Amino acid sequence: MSGVDLSLQIGSLKLRNPIMLASGTVGYGNEIAEFADLNKIGAIVTKSLSLNPRKGNAPQRIIETPAGMLNAIGLANVGVEQFLKEKIPFLKQYDIPLICNIAASTIEEYVECTRILTTEDAIKAFEINVSCPNVKEGGLQFGNSCQMVSEITAKVKAETDKPVIIKLSPNVSSIADFAKAVKDEGGDAVSAINTLVGTSFNIFTKRSKLKNVTGGLSGPAIKPVALAKVLEIKQKVDIPIIGIGGIMNWKDVVEFMIVGASAVQIGTLNFIDPYASERIVAELEKYCVENGINKISDLTGSYIL
Amino acid sequence: MPLLNAIVEKSIEIDNKIFLLKVYSPALTANVKPGQFINVRVSETIYPLLRRPFSVCDVEGDYFYLMFNIYGEGTKILSRKEKGEQLDILGPLGNGFNIDGDFDTAVIVAGGLGAAPFPFFTRMIDKEKEVLSFIGGRSSHDVITYEMKNVSVATDDGSRGYHGNVIALLQNKIDELKSKKIKMFSCGPSAMLRALKTFAIENNFECEVSTECAMACGFGICQGCPIESTQHPDKYLLVCKDGPVFNVKDVVI
Numbered sequence: 001m002s003g004v005d006l007s008l009q010i011g012s013l014k015l016r017n018p019i020m021l022a023s024g025t026v027g028y029g030n031e032i033a034e035f036a037d038l039n040k041i042g043a044i045v046t047k048s049l050s051l052n053p054r055k056g057n058a059p060q061r062i063i064e065t066p067a068g069m070l071n072a073i074g075l076a077n078v079g080v081e082q083f084l085k086e087k088i089p090f091l092k093q094y095d096i097p098l099i100c101n102i103a104a105s106t107i108e109e110y111v112e113c114t115r116i117l118t119t120e121d122a123i124k125a126f127e128i129n130v131s132c133p134n135v136k137e138g139g140l141q142f143g144n145s146c147q148m149v150s151e152i153t154a155k156v157k158a159e160t161d162k163p164v165i166i167k168l169s170p171n172v173s174s175i176a177d178f179a180k181a182v183k184d185e186g187g188d189a190v191s192a193i194n195t196l197v198g199t200s201f202n203i204f205t206k207r208s209k210l211k212n213v214t215g216g217l218s219g220p221a222i223k224p225v226a227l228a229k230v231l232e233i234k235q236k237v238d239i240p241i242i243g244i245g246g247i248m249n250w251k252d253v254v255e256f257m258i259v260g261a262s263a264v265q266i267g268t269l270n271f272i273d274p275y276a277s278e279r280i281v282a283e284l285e286k287y288c289v290e291n292g293i294n295k296i297s298d299l300t301g302s303y304i305l
Numbered sequence: 306m307p308l309l310n311a312i313v314e315k316s317i318e319i320d321n322k323i324f325l326l327k328v329y330s331p332a333l334t335a336n337v338k339p340g341q342f343i344n345v346r347v348s349e350t351i352y353p354l355l356r357r358p359f360s361v362c363d364v365e366g367d368y369f370y371l372m373f374n375i376y377g378e379g380t381k382i383l384s385r386k387e388k389g390e391q392l393d394i395l396g397p398l399g400n401g402f403n404i405d406g407d408f409d410t411a412v413i414v415a416g417g418l419g420a421a422p423f424p425f426f427t428r429m430i431d432k433e434k435e436v437l438s439f440i441g442g443r444s445s446h447d448v449i450t451y452e453m454k455n456v457s458v459a460t461d462d463g464s465r466g467y468h469g470n471v472i473a474l475l476q477n478k479i480d481e482l483k484s485k486k487i488k489m490f491s492c493g494p495s496a497m498l499r500a501l502k503t504f505a506i507e508n509n510f511e512c513e514v515s516t517e518c519a520m521a522c523g524f525g526i527c528q529g530c531p532i533e534s535t536q537h538p539d540k541y542l543l544v545c546k547d548g549p550v551f552n553v554k555d556v557v558i
């Protein structure tokens with residue numbers, strides 16, 4: 001025991017440390033549990049769930065880019081009913097807060113998913129994905145409209161007592177306006193960022209490498225963008241921020257916290273090093289000890305301009 | 306499927322710019338089956354970022370082999386690995402070939418680097434069973450017969466063996482094939498797998514194919530590697546977890 005306090009709180013959501021596993025990068029926990037000890041991670045966010053199962057996009061769904069990757073999975077998921085029946089029991093074996101990520105095509109669908117899921121005790125909070133770049137309806141269409149984001153926040157909040165986190169798109173001109181809309185409607189936190197829209201073409205066939213043509217860029221390539229978005233929100237809106245984008249090690253986590261993140265999510269790194277999240281928790285603690293930080297939450301927004 | 310530290314023994318260039326990487330990893334060799342793959346982090350840096358999947362080509366005691374050609378940056382780095390270097394691998398991954406079935410002749414059908422899993426396959430198959438290997442390529446340069454038995458070659462340009470594709474060669478030998486209790490095992494370009502599927506179904510031959518897809522994780526968490534299922538058209542199978550080896554009837558190729 002080092003005596004360092006790594007814990008934090010977002011609304012009524014208590015986390016033992018700031019490291020969460022990002023939506024879409026750990027499925028429903030089964031596979032990652034073979035590597036990382038889920039009992040040591042701050043929280044797990046499920047793959048985006050929709051009311052009904054979604055098949056997702058045809059291949060090719062992913063392509064590597066310099067220091068990153070594009071994905072166009074298309075929200076393939078088992079749907080809320082099957083999630084409750086088949087996926088929750090596994091996650092219940094662990095002492096890890098479960099955050100359900102919801103993606104929907106209509107506002108009613110967000111509300112309906114929340115209504116069904118909120119009855120499950122194991123679910124401690126919701127993360128609402130209004131920013132998926134890879135589906136035709138829903139997704140970015142919501143994430144690009146402040147008014148839609150307000151409405152979704154208000155209606156989802158009305159459906160549940162659990163904390164509601166809105167996952168914001170970086171593909172907008174002023175992300176702080178969206179964070180403000182979330183705060184005004186009683187949202188408990190925002191997560192930033194989802195992936196950036198990108199594409200990649202084969203120069204010989206002149207065809208797009210992704211079947212969906214465009215995809216979402218993730219990985220270390222997007223970290224500077226994500227940091228700037230977190231900072232922008234921190235400077236303009238008083239709301240807890242979950243920083244996401246390109247985290248590869250504990251130093252990246254500290255950087256996100258300095259610019260304003262209360263907690264962070266690890267995404268693409270899980271594919272490359274499925275042990276990383278657990279290791280990062282230990283390394284963060286070591287950093288705190290070595291730098292005389294007693295409470296990690298003191299780091300949040302400690303930037304000097 | 307643990308993350309394993311393996312140690313490079315040597316990188317060998319066999320003919321036609323094909324490389325074999327010999328690697329020490331008792332933890333892997335104790336558990337791997339023919340047709341399974343590993344996911345290799347070729348560099349500790351962020352370039353390339355993702356792991357690269359490779360079939361386990363062969364196993365000899367505590368050593369295993371990978372077979373590859375230089376395709377892009379990842380395979381270039383891999384080809385330059387030197388003795389003693391650590392190799393960060395994840396595996397064994399996926400389902401391998403079912404080699405213990407009720408058949409007496411294994412018919413291997415491989416195209417180009419699709420030959421990669423078959424040296425191990427040939428080594429592991431029951432000694433009572435016969436193995437016939439049909440190897441295809443565009444020209445003689447693409448034909449890989451490393452450690453394979455009873456090889457028949459087909460090339461599109463006729464530069465080696467039968468002049469035509471490997472499925473036409475199989476068709477030529479249909480009487481011989483029908484006279485035995487065979488099961489087919491294949492890996493190679495999708496055009497070849499598609500033609501083989503038709504051939505196997507028409508002739509009522511059991512057939513397993515090893516498929517490929519771009520992968521980010523290799524163990525089921527990214528959903529990056531879908532393949533269409535014939536039995537459940539409402540959802541995809543995952544090449545990395547449900548495959549890469551499938552009964553040819555179960556997937557749309």
Ligand SMILES: Cc1cc2nc3c(=O)[nH]c(=O)nc-3n(C[C@H](O)[C@H](O)[C@H](O)COP(=O)(O)OP(=O)(O)OC[C@H]3O[C@@H](n4cnc5c(N)ncnc54)[C@H](O)[C@@H]3O)c2cc1C
Pocket residue numbers: 062063064342353355357358359360361371372373374375376377378379380381418421422516517518519520521549
């Ligand atoms: C299960 C499996 C087993 C394999 N076994 C072998 C083997 O034994 N020998 C061998 O030489 N090759 C094998 N491959 C292919 C091998 O993974 C690629 O040749 C390798 O990724 C090339 O990496 P690179 O960095 O040199 O090429 P680059 O072109 O620089 O990078 C390859 C990138 O392309 C992506 N990609 C796009 N389409 C595909 C696709 N259809 N298959 C693979 N990657 C794709 C990958 O995700 C990767 O990010 C296998 C692939 C799979 C899926």
Ligand SMILES: Cc1cc2nc3c(=O)[nH]c(=O)nc-3n(C[C@H](O)[C@H](O)[C@H](O)COP(=O)(O)O)c2cc1C
Pocket residue numbers: 022023024025047048071073075101129132167193194195217218219220222244245246247265266267268269527528529
């Ligand atoms: C393959 C893949 C699938 C993803 N699926 C989802 C998803 O279903 N819902 C969601 O909100 N975000 C999804 N994301 C976005 C991540 O949660 C995260 O916001 C993004 O990848 C940036 O973080 P990273 O750079 O650490 O990966 C996905 C990302 C990847 C790479």
Ligand code: FES
Pocket residue numbers: 519520521522523524525526527528529530543544545546
């Ligand atoms: S490669 Fe990630 S799920 Fe198959």
